[in-house]
Amino acid sequence: MTDSKAPRARAADKRRRLTAAAARVLHEQGVERTTLADIARVADVPVGNLYYYFKTKDDLVRAALSEHSRHLDELTVRLDELPDPLDRLKGLVEGWIERRDTAARHGCPTGTLAAELDKRAEGTLDAEAGAVIRRLLDWAGVQFHAAGLADPDGLALTLVSGYQGMSLMANALRDPEVMTREGARLLSWLDSLRTAGS
Known part of the structure; x- marks a missing residue:
């Protein structure tokens, strides 16, 4: 008697590997x-099998966005x-500062994807990438609100814009220390808000 869950578990593992590979390679x-083929190679899945899980590159982009969203959820829960x-x-x-080397090489995973997808004439993937960034903005806004600060959504926009800017500059200059310096400014800014809110 064979275990009928084994094939499903293998299929779920392949899909998970493909999704993680899509997020990384994109x-x-x-x-x-x-x-x-790039994504199949990184996931260690035969390229022919990829089409069983994802019919188009757009499907893989959606999977990558889902992976970014999952990472955001894990981070905010912690x-x-x-x-x-x-x-x-x-x-x-x-x-963000800890991931400065990655930012210097490739920029923000979601921000760079959103900017690239915006250049396409068709589809809604740019809006889907924007939705992941919106989730980060909303979470940050909730934190500023919980801290009792005025204009929590505006503060959230300032924070996330600061991150997007420092990621872009670190990537453009290929200088991870941009993330270190600008991240330190954001930390000081947050401390100043604590003092102002007291």
């Missing part, structure tokens, strides 16, 4: 330069364990 190479909302936001910035 971030590193961009949508236009990435082939389905940060939500911190008792102070401004400490949660500082933890977010510290995480």
Whole structure:
């Protein structure tokens, strides 16, 4: 007697590997330069099998966006364990600084994807990428609101714009220290809000 769950578990594992590979390769190479074979190779899945899970490159882009969204959820759940909302936001910035080498090589995973997808004439993938960024904005806004600060949505926009800007500049200059310096400015800014809110 065979275990009927084994094939389903293998299929789920392949899909997960393909999704993670899509997120990584699309971030590193961009949508236009990435082939389905690139993603299959990184996922260690025969390229013919890829079509069973994803029919088009757009399906893989959606999977990559889903992976970015999942990572954001995991991150915010961990940060939500911190008792102070401004400490949660500082933890977010510290995480950005820790990934400075990746930002210098490839920029922000979701931001660069959103910018590239916006250049396409057709489809809604740019809006789907924007929705992932919107989730980060909304989470940050909730933290600023919980800290009792005025204009929490505006503060969230300032924070996330700061991240997008420093990621872009680190990538354009190929200088991870941009993330370190600008991240330190964001941390100081968050501390100044704590003092102002007291």
